Amino acid sequence: MVGVGAKAVTHRVARALAIVVLPPALAARLEGNDIATKKGSVFQTAILAGIMGAKKTSELIPLCHPLSLDDCKITIESRATSTDGSVDVAIECRAETHARTGVEMEALTGATVAALTLYDMGKAISHDIVIKEIRLLEKTGGKSDFAAK
Secondary structure, three states, X not given: OOOOXXXXXXXXXXXXXXXXXXXXXXXXXXXXXXXXXOOEEXXXXXXXXXXXXXXXXXXXXXXXXXXXXXXXXXXXXXXEEOOOOOEEEEEEEEEEEEEOOOOHHHHHHHHHHHHHHHHHHHOOOOOOOEEEEEEEEEEEOOOOOEEOO
């Protein structure tokens, strides 16, 4: 583990993005901005799972500092529809804390767990779901800020 005891506590924010491609069979079930299945609301369940995942990041990633999150928000929205009927879904996780170390791993974990939950809930309809991208969008409050290009 990296020692952070000498660092100052600062306000830290990170945003991460996961892009999930829903195949036509699943995309056809989109109503508004959600999908209803026998298990329940896909997007609402993914949001809860993502927040829970962000809060448990240090238990999942070795040597990751445990952080108390001040806030964690996950948004899920449908984006472009392809000519084949598939739909890109954007999952964004914004995590915020006051700490001596960054919160980007929590944001990335939140977006990833939400994407995996979307896959899990949609696989009964189709296994052709693709998690095609997970990346950090920005982080602020530490020694060096970052914003994706």
